[in-house]
Every structure is written in structure tokens, then in C-alpha cells.
Amino acid sequence: MNEVLKAIKSRRSVRAYMEQQISQEDLNAILEAATYAPSGMNYQTWHFTAIQNATVLEELNKKIKGAFAKSEEPRLQERGHSQTYCCYYHAPTLVIVSNEPMQWWAAMDCACAMQNIFLAAKSLGIGSCWINQLGQTYDDPEVRAFLTELGIPENHRVYGCAALGYAVAAPVKERQLAEGTVTIIK
Numbered sequence: 001m002n003e004v005l006k007a008i009k010s011r012r013s014v015r016a017y018m019e020q021q022i023s024q025e026d027l028n029a030i031l032e033a034a035t036y037a038p039s040g041m042n043y044q045t046w047h048f049t050a051i052q053n054a055t056v057l058e059e060l061n062k063k064i065k066g067a068f069a070k071s072e073e074p075r076l077q078e079r080g081h082s083q084t085y086c087c088y089y090h091a092p093t094l095v096i097v098s099n100e101p102m103q104w105w106a107a108m109d110c111a112c113a114m115q116n117i118f119l120a121a122k123s124l125g126i127g128s129c130w131i132n133q134l135g136q137t138y139d140d141p142e143v144r145a146f147l148t149e150l151g152i153p154e155n156h157r158v159y160g161c162a163a164l165g166y167a168v169a170a171p172v173k174e175r176q177l178a179e180g181t182v183t184i185i186k
């Protein structure tokens with residue numbers, strides 16, 4: 001099996017990270033891979049904001065929890081009031097993937113970039129996970145103000161985030177594949 005297929009089949013979402021930061025060189029390679037993703041009409045209107053500052057990440061988590069606390073959904077409220085909830089699993093790096101929501105395919109462009117991030121990370125021995133909570137809360141006024149402080153363009157919405165870091169050793173779960181998801185017509 002070639003290296004790309006190996007990376008695709010062996011990638012798993014990582015939800016427990018070591019404190020050790022990934023190198024600047026690896027981060028650059030991962031972000032470069034993101035920018036090589038396909039995009040509708042080749043617009044490349046996305047933006048990738050990598051955060052490697054633990055204090056900034058904790059503050060971001062606090063803002064997200066603040067938004068959840070205002071929700072009417074009990075599950076989100078519980079997360080909002082939890083002392084221990086950390087949406088990015090204490091990963092040392094978080095990449096926020098945002099885009100102009102002007103084109104209907106903005107979300108697809110970001111999803112392609114996210115998968116490039118996950119596969120590039122896997123190829124470098126770095127664990128990753130899609131983190132959705134900022135996608136749910138980016139338009140909360142306090143979250144938005146914080147994103148603006150971080151330099152995320154005002155006209156962007158967040159489509160996803162990628163947690164990155166070295167995985168705490170854990171047995172790799174066998175992937176359970178849904179049945180009947182592929183059709184070949186000849």
C-alpha cells in the first residue's frame with residue numbers, strides 16, 4: 001500500500017495529547033498542506049490561524065464555554081458550566097479554519113483543507129482531531145470579539161478547527177465501516 005493510502009487508513013481522531021509542542025517546521029508543513037487543498041473556482045478565500053499559546057487557548061475555551069452557558073440546550077449548558085470541559089482536549093496547537101461565507105461552497109473548501117491538515121499531521125507522526133465547537137459559537141458576541149483580537153477577518157465564519165499534538169499512547173481503535181456506502185456502476 002502506498003504512503004498516502006496508509007496515512008488515510010491509519011489516521012484516527014486523537015482526544016488525549018502530550019504537552020510537548022510540535023515543531024515550527026512541522027507546523028509550517030501542515031499549514032502549507034492546508035493551502036494546497038482544492039477550492040471552488042480556486043478562490044482560496046480561507047484563512048488558517050494557528051494558536052500555540054496555552055493562555056490564548058484557555059481564554060478561547062472560556063469564551064466558547066461562555067457561549068454554551070447561554071444556550072437553551074441542556075447538554076451545551078452543562079459544558080458551559082463545567083470546570084473541566086476543554087473542547088480542544090488540551091492539544092498544544094489549534095488551527096482555526098475560517099472562510100468568507102459568501103460562496104455556498106466555502107464549507108467544502110474548508111473541509112478539504114481540514115483533511116489535508118489531518119493527513120499531513122499523520123504523515124509527520126502528529127495526532128489530530130476536528131474540533132467543532134468554535135463553528136457553533138463563532139457568532140456569539142464575546143467569542144467574535146476574541147476572534148477579532150486574534151486577527152480572524154470580521155467577514156469570516158469558522159468552519160472547523162484542527163487540534164494538533166503528540167498523542168498520549170492508546171490502543172488504535174479498529175475502524176468500524178458503515179455498510180452499503182459505496183456503489184460502482186460499470
Ligand SMILES: Cc1cc2nc3c(=O)[nH]c(=O)nc-3n(C[C@H](O)[C@H](O)[C@H](O)COP(=O)(O)O)c2cc1C
Pocket residue numbers: 011012013014015129130131132133175
Ligand atoms: C465535521 C466534523 C466535526 C467533528 N467534530 C468533532 C468534535 O467537535 N470533537 C471531536 O472530538 N471529534 C469531532 N469529529 C471527529 C469525529 O467524531 C471522528 O472523525 C469520527 O468519530 C470517526 O473517527 P476517526 O476520526 O477516529 O476515524 C468531527 C468530525 C467531523 C468530520
